[in-house]
Amino acid sequence: MKKITHAVIPVAGFGTRMLPLSKSVPKELLPLGNRPAIHYVVEEAIAAGIKHIVLVGHAQKSAIENYFDINAELDDQLRRKGKEALADSLNWLPDDVTVSMIRQGRALGLGHAVLAARPIIGEHDFAVLLPDVVLDPFTTDSQTDNLAFMIKRFEADRHSQILVDQVADEDVHKYGIAKLSADNGQINSDDTPINASFKVAGFVEKPNLAEAPSNLAVVGRYVFSNQIFDYLADTTASVGGEIQLTDAIDALISEHGVNVTTMCGASYDAGDMKSYMQAFIYFAKQQLANDD
Numbered sequence: 001m002k003k004i005t006h007a008v009i010p011v012a013g014f015g016t017r018m019l020p021l022s023k024s025v026p027k028e029l030l031p032l033g034n035r036p037a038i039h040y041v042v043e044e045a046i047a048a049g050i051k052h053i054v055l056v057g058h059a060q061k062s063a064i065e066n067y068f069d070i071n072a073e074l075d076d077q078l079r080r081k082g083k084e085a086l087a088d089s090l091n092w093l094p095d096d097v098t099v100s101m102i103r104q105g106r107a108l109g110l111g112h113a114v115l116a117a118r119p120i121i122g123e124h125d126f127a128v129l130l131p132d133v134v135l136d137p138f139t140t141d142s143q144t145d146n147l148a149f150m151i152k153r154f155e156a157d158r159h160s161q162i163l164v165d166q167v168a169d170e171d172v173h174k175y176g177i178a179k180l181s182a183d184n185g186q187i188n189s190d191d192t193p194i195n196a197s198f199k200v201a202g203f204v205e206k207p208n209l210a211e212a213p214s215n216l217a218v219v220g221r222y223v224f225s226n227q228i229f230d231y232l233a234d235t236t237a238s239v240g241g242e243i244q245l246t247d248a249i250d251a252l253i254s255e256h257g258v259n260v261t262t263m264c265g266a267s268y269d270a271g272d273m274k275s276y277m278q279a280f281i282y283f284a285k286q287q288l289a290n291d292d
């Protein structure tokens with residue numbers, strides 16, 4: 001049985017909700033406490049067994065690629081000055097993990113960004129992690145457990161997995177919202193007390209409250225069978241004039257099973273100024289308390 005070892009992280013967006021911070025620094029490199037936001041997302045992928053990470057980027061985002069590369073001159077200088085521990089801490093990426101970047105070209109939407117990774121992903125099934133969403137690495141198991149659970153379920157039945165979480169009524173318009181199967185379709189109630197999986201009938205991207213089929217919002221973690229690429233290739237622009245990932249998922253659902261998994265623990269939105277600032281305070285407090 002083939003394991004999930006590849007993940008796509010789309011990082012091409014301009015981060016307009018994070019201006020002026022994101023004008024010359026990619027929003028993914030803005031700090032959450034003492035590390036850039038994307039550091040936690042890559043750690044999460046690695047904790048779930050991912051070995052090949054594909055960043056889908058843009059000319060202005062090459063600083064992200066540099067963050068995951070070895071800076072040999074800096075490394076040499078730190079070691080010459082006896083700062084071995086600091087140099088070691090910068091080389092935290094395991095030797096068997098690769099991070100590569102491919103360009104999206106025109107930014108035509110999230111679905112288009114995921115499709116741009118196809119030349120590197122090839123025939124593999126793969127995960128997608130949206131870097132605006134950072135799962136709590138401190139007080140809950142969310143950073144280590146959610147993606148690992150989704151991968152385990154995918155490897156058991158090869159059905160694509162989408163992570164969802166309850167959101168307040170006033171927030172449904174910001175997300176892709178899941179419509180569960182009419183029979184409720186819970187698949188694994190006795191499998192785990194934390195995450196539960198359900199069959200999903202479809203998604204509505206950024207609905208108004210009256211149109212929202214539930215309060216279960218797509219969090220930004222997906223595990224896809226490779227077939228999603230064929231559906232993405234056939235997806236045209238819709239909501240917001242963008243090629244939406246949720247439209248391709250809907251097409252996938254009509255021919256193959258797709259499940260949603262409920263999130264355990266907490267997530268933080270690092271792509272919106274107000275919630276980013278709250279997340280920064282939370283991460284910094286945790287690290288100050290842990291003397292990290």
Ligand code: G1P
Pocket residue numbers: 110130132133174175176177205217218219220245246
């Ligand atoms: C994207 C997805 C949406 C999902 C959200 C999670 O929207 O299209 O389905 O709920 O991420 O953050 P975006 O926030 O990129 O507009």
